[in-house]
Ligand SMILES: *[C@@H]1O[C@H](CO)[C@@H](O)[C@H](O)[C@H]1NC(C)=O
Ligand SMILES: *[C@@H]1O[C@H](CO)[C@@H](O)[C@H](O)[C@H]1NC(C)=O
């Protein structure tokens with residue numbers, strides 16, 4: 001884990017800070033004077049280009065966590081709650097526009113916390129809050145509250161970034177966890193939790209992993225929604241809101257060991273996997289004891305856009321065979337679709353066809369059944385929001401991808417075929433659609449219109465998907481070699 005490693009720069013915690021000392025409450029805590037609360041009127045300034053990567057402003061009384069200015073990457077500035085022994089940021093403010101580390105920035109507390117840059121532009125603030133004091137709890141929860149009210153006006157536990165910690169409630173109304181590269185999200189539904197890819201600024205969010213609470217009843221409308229919480233005993237529990245009845249437990253590898261006194265976190269990592277980690281005193285790094293997705297090839301983007309992951313060796317190829325995995329990506333990644341702004345027309349694209357491909361997360365894609373390979377391809381070709389179609393000749397299932405093509409999985413079965421669109425980089429010569437492509441598109445549109453499936457089908461697909469989920473039916477009628485590989489793959493290989 002890149003971020004799990006200790007950053008030596010943070011060890012030198014005394015950054016160059018210009019602090020208005022009059023408003024600080026200093027506690028004579030163990031071995032030094034640590035600021036444990038911020039009062040109204042507090043101001044701290046980040047000095048341009050400070051040497052330390054983290055400048056703490058506020059400590060938890062247990063001395064394990066601190067809140068302050070964090071350098072992100074080489075040159076950006078954010079506010080963060082950091083686990084000091086590991087230098088890991090458990091929470092980040094993550095403003096839409098990050099600050100610039102090489103320029104001054106100011107944090108003030110005056111009823112609300114406000115981060116401003118040197119031009120006094122607000123980068124981040126706690127919205128609609130009135131507080132008397134800001135403290136960092138021993139749990140790492142950053143809390144802003146009034147003296148007269150026990151319930152915080154604002155707390156970082158209700159605004160997670162990519163990480164949950166012990167005893168932090170994660171609810172359907174919480175903002176999702178977003179990986180720090182902002183490509184993946186972890187959300188709760190009423191009775192399930194799911195991992196999503198994030199395209200087009202979060203407007204297209206296909207699911208690639210889902211877990212339904214074992215004892216929740218999705219069909220019971222009066223049952224309250226579930227929420228999740230990381231438990232110190234080594235599991236992630238799902239409970240019903242209100243009563244708190246436990247409806248599922250995802251137990252970690254250390255659950256049986258009854259580890260005591262370890263600090264745990266659950267993080268949506270940049271590769272799209274959701275992992276749990278724990279930290280013991282004197283440890284050199286975080287140890288992972290749970291991951292949602294066991295095999296690298298099942299991650300949705302393990303080989304990048306238009307990549308092909310070969311299970312077993314977890315080796316990467318390119319869908320079009322032309323390039324090798326040595327370059328960072330086979331083709332440029334996409335975020336939007338191929339729909340022209342003026343209407344139904346489709347932007348120019350090239351086609352890549354490939355045998356022996358499949359989608360790792362096809363359980364999450366509603367299939368169209370009883371299709372031929374040609375019908376499957378035509379359904380995608382004529383639809384500007386479709387980027388690819390994967391067809392299983394054994395089952396007749398057709399999976400349409402209405403999101404940009406990321407990594408596919410190799411399967412040694414010639415009946416599994418894929419059709420993928422690659423955006424044509426517009427060049428002055430071929431700015432408009434060539435007559436051939438236009439004609440082909442028109443023909444395909446006709447074919448598509450002819451398919452009785454077109455309109456009402458998506459509603460049916462949704463219904464069918466729910467029905468299958470309820471019935472707990474196996475996804476594919478014909479078990480393929482991929483399922484076998486899944487069970488054969490070593491479940492404790494770490495990547
Ligand atoms: C936080 O931890 C410190 C040191 O372990 C302890 O003295 C203090 O009482 C704790 N605070 C709370 C509110 O539990
Ligand atoms: C989490 O939810 C439980 C049950 O509703 C509640 O008792 C607990 O105080 C909550 N924890 C936090 C940190 O809000």
Ligand SMILES: *[C@@H]1O[C@H](CO)[C@@H](O)[C@H](O)[C@H]1NC(C)=O
Nearest residue numbers: 217219220221222223224240
């Ligand atoms: C639906 O959920 C409510 C609340 O949990 C419960 O009281 C009720 O018995 C459930 N109904 C059915 C049909 O299971």
Ligand SMILES: *[C@@H]1O[C@H](CO)[C@@H](O)[C@H](O)[C@H]1NC(C)=O
Nearest residue numbers: 233255256257258259260261
């Ligand atoms: C786990 O540890 C706690 C505290 O040390 C102890 O009270 C409990 O009995 C242990 N449970 C098991 C199953 O070993």
Ligand SMILES: *[C@@H]1O[C@H](CO)[C@@H](O)[C@H](O)[C@H]1NC(C)=O
Nearest residue numbers: 368369370371372375396452
């Ligand atoms: C599948 O398609 C064929 C030919 O289009 C049709 O005869 C058959 O009834 C269809 N089967 C199902 C289950 O829809």
Ligand SMILES: *[C@@H]1O[C@H](CO)[C@@H](O)[C@H](O)[C@H]1NC(C)=O
Nearest residue numbers: 383384385386400402454458
């Ligand atoms: C194109 O695909 C999208 C997403 O799958 C679907 O909602 C839409 O109905 C399709 N359009 C046509 C004309 O089939």
